[in-house]
Amino acid sequence: MRLLLLNGVYGAPEHFDSLREALAPEIETKVFPLRREGLPDPDSGTGFAPLVERLDREIAAFTGPLAAGPTALLGFSLGGALALEYALAHPGRLAALVLVNAFARYEGGALQVASSQMLHGMPPAWAHPSLAARLVHRLDWVKRGLFHREAPLETIEQGMRAAVREVKHEDVRFQLAHLGLPFPVGHERRLAALAESTPVLLVASRDDMVVPSRHTDRLAAAMPAAKRLPLFEGGHAFFQHDAQRLGSAVRSFLAESVR
Template structure:
């Protein structure tokens, strides 16, 4: 898989691994890198079958497979402990890591994640699949901002979003891979195993997230033995982009306390 190892280079520097959501691209974390690189060794990567990590995903591809792929990368880099930060689907990868290799995680931050399917998100992903299958990648990309950001932020950042859309369309993954990644996140369910996860976990959720109800994060905070919730009022599904200052403050405060 394509990856970049950034930030501090000391052998004993604490490591933060950033895992993006459905799009799978390391580029998603650009608003966080400057600050994180000052304090941590930072690993970003493109998920298999997306971005710069070409692959043909299996029909039964799963979140467990995504976690195993990341573990293979971490092993190749001799990273034995890290702080993990995952957005949405990336947060599901974090829950799987905590189950597959508990000793790896010093802490984890899960952003607008979930532990089992919910009807609202299922409806949203059904719409996205229909757009891809029946209208094509351009329609899928055009609709993406509606699921990610607040309406006022979209209105104020039309030029930036036009550039983002052009980049996303130029680097659009194989539709079959994207559909398999959606199927994987829709099938994900670790509800019965949440009590096994001992890693200190911060859940960041947004009250105005229109893709994943914030109550999914509240539930995780209640069910994980060492979970805590920070509920943000603004930012939509991707407040790391739309309200970077607030998001970065919450993230850095938690990582500093956990280092």
């Protein structure tokens, strides 16, 4: 079984390390970073299409020429929106879809505020990740909303340093440009049909301050056939602290859904 992991805004491959360990060895994983890499900013005409095309090539390379075994996508945050766009553009190609704190782009919620010009002009990471990590660790409500109330300072600092190393300013501008794209007509009807034909697992965390759980509420309402798990404890990137429970849930879902 192969599972391609799609990250979100400020996402670095290392952010999935704990989850990949929790899924191994039964599930082979690879990370698809959401980077610009020469692509133009999206507009209402192109939407997610250029990223979907790049993702299609990545899936083909990950699967290999013999196409041995099924391939599924796990989309986190903005990566969840991309995973949905891919599944809608290529119906029947995926074995399953897992959405973790996924951004429902037609929600008009908190993340679209992040596309403001102020954030577009910010650097992609903090100038002093160690200092920023200590600040987040001391502010319980921020730590709880971004990571987990029990996340140690080391975990928070590792995540921030990974973003500094991996994410460029242009990548963040490119990522944020996808947040305000218009909602295509008929999207919810197509989502309902998708969940009827492809197994979908919806995961949200209780204290997420980046993509509140109402995004997952909207996705669940649009996809009645999808399976939704009870809320996980923690914030947006809760699995960076402890991915064992999420890893177990994903393994069980894929084992039950993919034959």
